[in-house]
Amino acid sequence: MQIVITPGGAIRCLYDESLNLNLLGKVQISRGSQVEPDETGQWFADLAPVGGPSLGPFAKRTEALAAEVAWLEEYWLPASEG
Template sequence: MQIVIAPGGGIRCIYGESIDLNSLGRISIARGSHVEPDELGQWFADLSPVGGPKLGPFVKRTDALAAELAWLEEHWLSASEG
């Protein structure tokens, strides 16, 4: 799990359960994307909740999840706090 600590002390990470995030202080969890199939069974990662694109189609859900994580790590995780 990557954790980014901003100069003002804010912390940003992609949610995971490898550490207890509550131990870092008060937390706020928000959805970063939606990974859903379409009517043909192809998978898409919609990153619009964080201002990102819709990725896909992917044949497997795991591929959509991997693309979602890669995009979030590259474009959202280190972005300045809003």
């Protein structure tokens, strides 16, 4: 898990359950994307909730989830530092 602590003291990360974030203070969780299949069974990661692109198509849901995490870690998480 990557954790970013902003100069103002806010902590940001991609949520998972490897760390009890409640131990760090008040937690606010918001959706960063949606991973859904289309009518043909191809998978897409829609990053519109954080101003990102739609990624895909992917043959497997796990591929779409991996692309989602990679994009969020590369583009959204570092951008939140300011």
